[in-house]
Amino acid sequence: MPKRYISREILIGSLTLGGDRAIRVQSMVNTPTLNTLATVDQVVRLAKAGCELVRITAANIREAENLKNILQELKNKKIDIPLIADIHFQPKAAEVAARIVDKVRINPGNYTGKHHRNKKYSETDYRAELEQISRNLKPLLNICKQHNTALRIGINHGSLPGHILYKHGNTPEGMVISAMEFISVCRKNNFHNLTLSLKASDVITMIEANRLMVNKMKKEGIDYPLHLGVTEAGNGTEGRIKSAMGIGTLLAEGIGNTIRVSLTEPPENEIPVAKKLIEYYGRGHSKRVGKMQWQAFGKIPVNQRDAVVSIKETKPLSDNSKILLLSYPFLSFNNLILRAAVDFNLAYEKQKPDGVFIRNGFETDSGRLKELALQILQARGLRYYKTEFVACPSCGRTHFNIEKELEKVKKRLGNIKGLKIAVMGCLVNGPGEMAGADYGFVGSAPGKVDLYQGPKILFKNLTEEEALDRLEKIILGK
Ligand code: SF4
Known part of the structure; x- marks a missing residue:
């Protein structure tokens, strides 16, 4: 029976994560962050469903500041659940959020220089990137220390920094090295209220990255808790299979301290799936069923x-x-x-x-x-028998009804062997995280969609209906 990976314990608000504690269930709201009441309602629904930590996007400083109102409304309703701010592209928003919520999630890609996918990095350039990470991260670490705020280094296979891509490739090893660069800055600044995630839409990459991460931490004598998740898993049976395979396999090996099952569905639907995975595999082995x-x-x-x-x-x-x-x-x-x-x-x-x-x-x-x-x-990537879908779970940045549109795209284009379509909620992150899809259907403005062929943009600002018709025409020629 594999032994559980025992991390250090960290505190997120009133909740302890890691060590030999129960594996925590978390999710993310998909309401606009500036819509305080809608966001609070969804947090309450998640808490009632058994979610233990809730993430809210903070796309800019205004949204980060509104987390205060959300927190106050939750207090008024006597809901005590740790909140996590999800930050992309705006490190300053992280510094605001870290003074308000219990935990902040950052993406390493946003703390390095500009994303130069095709740039060649000399040793000097590479060192300059590391120095930049250190410079950019330090103010946030100081704020987190002052406010007892936890931090998640959220490594995504689809958005690794340019210097990592150049030197280590878009690989599980690259993901681990990226995490280690950030851990090293945190440790130099004596900051340990830290958790890590290494996510990918490809299940095997996600599993491999987390196994390597645990081995690396053991080798280096460090022990931060791990958050598990498969990104852009989609919805329905396919979404559940991908999430289960990635998260369940690792849980059965004793890896993982908190999990998020990402589904392109109402976030409350994620909770029973997460709980069942913990019940079946959360003890570091597979509970005998069948x-x-x-x-x-x-x-x-x-x-x-x-x-x-x-x-x-x-x-x-x-x-x-x-x-x-x-x-x-x-x-x-x-x-x-x-x-x-x-x-x-x-x-x-x-x-x-x-x-x-x-x-x-x-x-x-x-x-x-x-x-x-x-x-x-x-x-598992062993045999393709119909269209492969990559779809984000959506969040406060989503500009269109992604759940409905994903269903429509699946209905019209769901049976084409060898084809991969991405349906993504926003332009900021969507195109970068389409995981090599042949076509992308990406929300660009309220009710508007941009169509991509690979990384190339084909049409901008189409209505959802127009976008679907054009996509069908391009793929099926009708
Ligand atoms: S790709 Fe989806 S989940 Fe990611 S930031 Fe955009 S809308 Fe949110």
């Missing part, structure tokens, strides 16, 4: 073989093919999704099967189970 067996394809009764899915589309199964049989007592479909996604990945990493066969008690709908197996294979 059976995991290996079987030769030839031994599976002929009338059941239709539900077995080959891992490689190009490699049909034969009698001797090694099949991973995931067999559960009758689970609700929502729980089955989580179990099967994580259990498949845990088994796949140990012994590569040729095929997978999911059974769920007396469930007779083999088509549904087969589709689930295919979705799991796609989330």
Whole structure:
């Protein structure tokens, strides 16, 4: 049984994170931060659903200042839940927020020089970047120390600083090095109220980055708590599978102190998924539910073989093919999704099967189970059978109804094998975090969308309907 990674404990408001404490559930509101009442309502709904920490975007100083009003309204309602300000691009907003809320999340990409994706960095340039991080971060660390504010260094695979990309590539190793550069500045300034996240929309990159991070921390004798999450996982079954596979695999290995399941759905929907993952895998191993067996394809009764899915589309199964049989007592479909996604990945990493066969008690709908197996294979990057979607969970920066639009895009363009479409809530972060999508559908202004082909912008400021029609025309030629 793997041992749990025991981090140091840090304090976020009244909540202790890390050590051997329970794994904390967190989420993020998607209301405009200047709309105090709507934001407070959503925080209250999240708290009632069992969320323990809530993140709110603070895109600028005005929004950061409004966190004070949000906090006051929550106090009036006697809701005591630690608030986290989410900062991108405006380090000054972080300095304002750090005086108000319990924790601030920053993105390293915003503390270095300008993002030079194609710049060549000499050793002198690289050192200059490190000095700049140190200079830029110091005022925030001083404020955090004065106000007992915690800090999350939020490394995103899609927005690594230019000097890291140049020297270490867009890799899990690069993510860890970026985190270590920030940790080093924090430690030099004797600041330890620190937590880390290494997120990616690609599940395997996310898992690998967190494993490397834990190994690196152990090697360096440091021990900061880890926040786990898969970014831009999307919605519905696909979103749950990706989040479960990334978070659940690490929890089963004893890694992770707090988790956020990002879904392009109302944030309250994330909470039961997060709680179930903690219940199943949060003790540093997999709680026994059902059976995991290996079987030769030839031994599976002929009338059941239709539900077995080959891992490689190009490699049909034969009698001797090694099949991973995931067999559960009758689970609700929502729980089955989580179990099967994580259990498949845990088994796949140990012994590569040729095929997978999911059974769920007396469930007779083999088509549904087969589709689930295919979705799991796609989330693992093993076999693509329909359009792959990358979609952000949205936040206070979102300019359009992303949940509705994602559903519409899926309905019209959801069945194209080998195609990847990103649906993103804002222009500030969206284009940078589209994870190599073929096309991007990005909210640019209230009710307006920009269309991208790869990194290239095709059309600006279309209405949502126009954008969808044009995207369909470009992809399907009709
Ligand atoms: S990409 Fe989505 S989640 Fe990220 S900042 Fe923009 S709207 Fe918010």
